[in-house]
Amino acid sequence: MPELCTVLLAGLGLALGTFAIRASGGAAGGLLESRPRVQQLMEDGAVLVLASVMATTALTDGVAFAGYARPAGVALAGVLAWRGVPLPVVLMVAAAGTAGLRALGAA
């Protein structure tokens, strides 16, 4: 266990660095304000990254395949969301579906 003080300082560095990344994205985007096609491309880029975040967290534990229960629960939630079911219900079904499959013995 490293010194708590060092952990705190590094945590503060993480906070400042993260804010800097967020702010520079906003500032760099502002420079392209007069280019609507580039703007559209950036929004599409964010959708692609979000979809990748969703897929990697649904299917992997960061490295290896996460098993069938979690992606099944997420897919079930996706179907309900597509049919217009409210978000809180969708999220509860995702958790309950995954938990249920695990209780039945699915990995």
Place this chain on the structure above:
Amino acid sequence: MIEVVESAFRDPLVRGALSMGLAVALIGIAYGALTVDGGLPVWLAPLLGVLVLAGASEMLFVGLAAGGTSPWLAMVAALLVNTRHLPYGMAVRRLLGTGFWRVVRTHVMNDESVAYGLAQRDPERARRAYTIAGLSVLVGWPVGALAGGLLGQVIDQSAWGLDAVFPAVILALLLPALRESRLRVPVLAAVVVSVAAAAWAPTGLAPVLGLVALPLLLLRRWRDA
């Protein structure tokens, strides 16, 4: 006052944002439990939750630091996870506004608020959705982390299926964008690339690699022109 609160709760935009705060609170429980389990103090996870406000990177940072990695190395790894906020910032820059609120809206930039904001068509509505979702996460995440730290390992994340909540939030928010057919093939490509990359890319970089699908969008536009 009560009437204001009541009418706010009747707004589906607010209700959606609040359920997002609740969802990240559930995930925050795992984060708080992980921190305490690693021998770090209970207040650390909520404090980082407020100051950093980027879930996956905090969990990586705390996990590495508790495991004996140098905190500075853990910081660099965690910052790498947050590189995806760069394209996010570019995409939502019109929602950020100016002055004090620009600082706040920049700080609450995360997967949930970006997806919620981009899902709205009207620009004023998009800014409101983004801000409320961001503030809701700013409250929900540290509160969940505190609860997790206090509960310790009483709650078994995997038995409750809580690991499915986060991807489900993002999927639900992405669906409106996928109704536009031009995005479907590039999104599929991004998903395939990033999942394949998760096995070998440094933690957190795999989702950013989904951007390699962007040329597919350009190709399509060029063909349609």
